[in-house]
Amino acid sequence: MPNISCKNCALSNLCLPFSLNKQQVEELDQKIKRRKPIKRSEALYRNHEKFTTLFVVRSGAFKSVINYETREQITNFFFAGEIVGLEGIANQQYITTTTALVDSFVCEISAEDLTQFTRKFPSVQQQALQMMSQEIVHNTQAYFHGEATDKLLHFLLHLSKRFQRYGYSSKQFQLPMAKQEIANYLGLASETISRIFTKLQYDNLIEIDNRYITIKEAQHG
Template sequence: MSAISPIHAAPDQQGRSPAAANDGNSLRFCSTCAFSDACTSQGYDKTALAELHVLVDHVGPFHAGDVIFRAGEAFDAIAAVRAGTVKTFVDDSQGSDQVLGFSLPGEVIGLNAIHGARYPCNAVALDTVYLCRISFPKISQLAIRMPGLQARLFSLLSAEIGKAAQLGANNRTEERMAAFLVDISERYARRGFSARRFNLTMTRTEIANYLRMAPETASRVLRRLNDDGVISVKQREVLLLQPELLAALATPHDGRGELS
């Protein structure tokens, strides 16, 4: 993995501003960003929005394998993913990676560093990634005067805690895989992408690591879901054929909805 950290890369080399909507108002942020509802729908005047806008640095590209930040580095910024997928992971006592999660466009990385003032995990790009880097000390000060922004920060922190608890709620391998696919589907849908057809930018081994199962188990469960007509898998492209059944399979096992 090559290092371009912490959350520092070349500015957007084409001079673009993908985080701003192309609607004639340069102060409006991209509608897919996790901060969009705090920034665009609460009636703030342009002065307040301008203060938020100047805190955002567009950085990228990070290419597959590039390090965005490393565990132990001083925390000074969070970042919204503008494009691509970011994997976060820690090194366990045996020196192996333990995947913590995958961040998609519009989602925020670095939130779990707030408490300890250092990044507790590593973050790497899985494909070509662009970020909106936001100074955390500065956005914290601005949030005091923008209640909607402050509420959004608290909401994102709460969601981060909830994601950690969600994985442990599903014990059976089929439940965990189904819950993972449903989660990815819902997250893409929230950002305006297709909820039924999407690409998995992570490898099967990375998915298996995240779901705490062997790679061959992950492949077997995906193949079984495919053979039973619940999903269609072609290399990294997934099509949800029966999303309602997949959601039922993602529910913690109570003796119903098990794959035959």
């Protein structure tokens, strides 16, 4: 991916406070690092590591996982324009291991640099906190209760809204995660997820072509 700056990034309206003036954007841009590609399955950070950095997904997708003794639990998925690492702020420690689902790019800013920047420009601090809070709300799911079919359908509709928010099609998109990962996230068996996908397609609510999903108009919105 070619070099890009905050001022000409298509995602800047999602991850930068809108009150920043040109000078502030340029100063913040000097503090932001842009990594080489994060390869599929490569960790962005690991559970129990010291919180040092916030990330924004430039392209690709990530999953966050908590590892228990006998199993792992996926707690979230992140897509282009979304802030990753907010979990580490409270206790200054990451509580999940977050890895790339596909080859991905991120921007990153150290917690120290971000703190210094918001102290220098106090008017930005409150808006930055609001943006972080909104990011948590956007990524907090409300469909972990109910029937299995409702869980999956709500998951797909929520993804649709997230993609729309970031300027992508809300009706057609590619799932970067496997069905087994969706099942883990929703607390369902893989066989159940496969069966429900088949039923939703049979009922003409969605179309599936490998990992490409089309949500039919009746279910959209």
